[in-house]
Amino acid sequence: MLFVSIAATGIFELRWSxxxxxxxxxxxxxxxxxxxxxxxFAVFQGLLKVLAGIDTNFTVTSKAADEDxxxxxxxxxxxxxxxxxxxxxLIVNLVGIVAGVSYAINSGYQSWGPLFGKLFFxxxxxxxxxxxxxxxxxxxxxxxxxxxxxxxxxASIFSLLWVRINPFMSDPNKISFxxxxxxxx
Numbered sequence: 001m002l003f004v005s006i007a008a009t010g011i012f013e014l015r016w017s018x019x020x021x022x023x024x025x026x027x028x029x030x031x032x033x034x035x036x037x038x039x040x041f042a043v044f045q046g047l048l049k050v051l052a053g054i055d056t057n058f059t060v061t062s063k064a065a066d067e068d069x070x071x072x073x074x075x076x077x078x079x080x081x082x083x084x085x086x087x088x089x090l091i092v093n094l095v096g097i098v099a100g101v102s103y104a105i106n107s108g109y110q111s112w113g114p115l116f117g118k119l120f121f122x123x124x125x126x127x128x129x130x131x132x133x134x135x136x137x138x139x140x141x142x143x144x145x146x147x148x149x150x151x152x153x154x155a156s157i158f159s160l161l162w163v164r165i166n167p168f169m170s171d172p173n174k175i176s177f178x179x180x181x182x183x184x185x
Contacts, residue, residue, distance in 0.1 A: 032128035036086040083144075086132050087151035092158055093122045 014024045048054040097119065104115045126133075136147075 029128050029131055032125070033086060033132045036089055036129075037082045040085055041082060083136065083147045084150045084154070086129055087136065087147055088154040088158070090126065090129050090133055091151050091155040093125050095155065095159060096122050 011021065011024060014021070100115050100118055100122075104111045
């Protein structure tokens with residue numbers, strides 16, 4: 001209900017201001033894509049500057065330069081590091097759908113209820129990142145291999161950590177923190 005009320009409030013505010021639902025959705029997609037790529041790196045750059053004193057610079061050049069000009073190498077596809085976090089998020093969510101559905105099939109009827117909520121949020125993330133995915137896959141043979149390799153590696157690490165931690169399952173064989181410390185509940 002909280003998620004629906006937040007979305008409804010946003011939609012009503014945009015309708016009252018004269019902005020269409022399509023513009024609102026594009027804005028949501030922009031913020032999710034930016035938040036998982038450029039904004040994330042901007043936070044790291046800010047932390048490097050504040051904590052370590054490392055200043056990062058970039059050069060603003062004229063976009064009118066031709067391909068054989070002095071700045072031709074600046075127009076190459078070099079910002080692959082920005083593509084890794086959103087690609088990793090997409091891979092984790094796609095693997096999550098497959099793992100969730102297969103777990104529900106193996107576990108029986110009682111596991112389908114929680115699955116629908118998880119599938120809803122997973123599909124919500126994938127729909128927000130759909131323009132990014134479309135652009136990444138639409139670049140036939142131009143997507144850098146390193147992006148795919150790093151994304152799969154990070155997704156595997158996060159998945160293995162999630163399986164190891166697994167905060168939603170209680171293990172009766174584990175001793176609770178209260179029992180370890182000698183606290184009586």
